[in-house]
Amino acid sequence: NLLGHAEIDVAKGFAGVMETFDNTRPLVAAMAIGCSKASLERIKEIFKDQLDTDYGTPYLQTSHIAAQIYRMEAEWEAARLLMLKAAWMADNRKPNSREASIAKAKAGRIANEITLKCVELASSAGYSETELLEKWARDSKILDIFEGTQQIQQLIIARRELGKSSSELK
Numbered sequence: 001n002l003l004g005h006a007e008i009d010v011a012k013g014f015a016g017v018m019e020t021f022d023n024t025r026p027l028v029a030a031m032a033i034g035c036s037k038a039s040l041e042r043i044k045e046i047f048k049d050q051l052d053t054d055y056g057t058p059y060l061q062t063s064h065i066a067a068q069i070y071r072m073e074a075e076w077e078a079a080r081l082l083m084l085k086a087a088w089m090a091d092n093r094k095p096n097s098r099e100a101s102i103a104k105a106k107a108g109r110i111a112n113e114i115t116l117k118c119v120e121l122a123s124s125a126g127y128s129e130t131e132l133l134e135k136w137a138r139d140s141k142i143l144d145i146f147e148g149t150q151q152i153q154q155l156i157i158a159r160r161e162l163g164k165s166s167s168e169l170k
Contacts, residue, residue, distance in 0.1 A: 018097075021100065021147060021148065022090060022095075022096050022097050022100045023090045023100075024147060025086065025100035025101060025103065025104040025147050025148070026083055026086040026087040026090055026096075026100050026103055026104070027087075028104055028107075028108070028143060028146065028147045029079070029082070029083040029086065029087075029100075029103040029104045029106075029107035029108070030083055030087065030107075031143050032079070032104075032107040032108050032110070032111035032140065032143040032144070033076070033079055033080050033083055033107050033111070035111050035115060035136050035139050035140050035143060036072075036076055036079075036107075036110060036111040036114040036115060036136075036140065037076060038132070038136055039114055039115045039118040039133055039136045039137070039140075040069070040072060040073060040076060040114060040118065042118065042122075042131075042132060042133055042136075043069060043118040043121055043122060043133070044069060046121075046122055046125070047065055047066070047069065047121070050063055050065055050066055051066050051069065052066065055070070065121060068117065068121065069121075072113075072114045072117060072118075075110045075113070075114070076110060076114060078106065078110075079103070079106045079107040079110045079111075080107075082099070082102055082103040082106050082107070083103040083107055085099055085103070086099040086100045086102070086103040086104075087103075097156065097160055098156070098157055098160035098161070101148070101153040101156040101157050101160070102153070102157055104147055104148065104153055105150055105153035105154065105157070107143075108140075108143050108144035108145075108150065108153075109144060109150060111140040111143055111144065112137075112140045112141060112143075112144045114140075115133070115136045115137040115139075115140040116137050116140075118133050118136075118137070119133045119134060119137045155169070155170075
């Protein structure tokens with residue numbers, strides 16, 4: 001007896017499972033995007049007096065903390081756009097294995113970097129269990145790992161870019 005939707009082709013076996021990841025990896029990327037956005041918003045709240053909220057100050061004239069936050073925001077935006085593209089392709093039933101892996105790899109890595117940097121910037125408050133930054137930093141690690149580690153995503157991306165099968169590129 002099989003559980004699941006009637007449209008699932010059980011004859012595909014492992015290949016069918018891998019196709020499922022093309023739909024779920026953008027979702028994991030979205031979770032990572034949300035986790036990192038929450039951390040960014042919190043650290044911006046903590047340092048609101050030191051940030052130029054309308055981004056009018058030239059980057060090289062900002063404080064070190066502001067420059068790090070602005071760089072993290074740029075990385076976050078890049079990951080968000082990759083996730084949106086992969087999700088759009090999945091929603092429109094377009095082949096998205098490459099894009100789903102790129103989005104998952106970027107969002108997972110960036111979420112981990114952003115949440116850990118936000119904990120670091122917040123100093124001792126960032127490590128406190130009363131501060132959500134600490135929780136988001138722990139949460140971001142699993143978002144980088146499940147649905148395929150960075151190494152697995154890079155392998156899938158390389159296979160798609162080079163047109164190789166799993167037996168040809170291990």
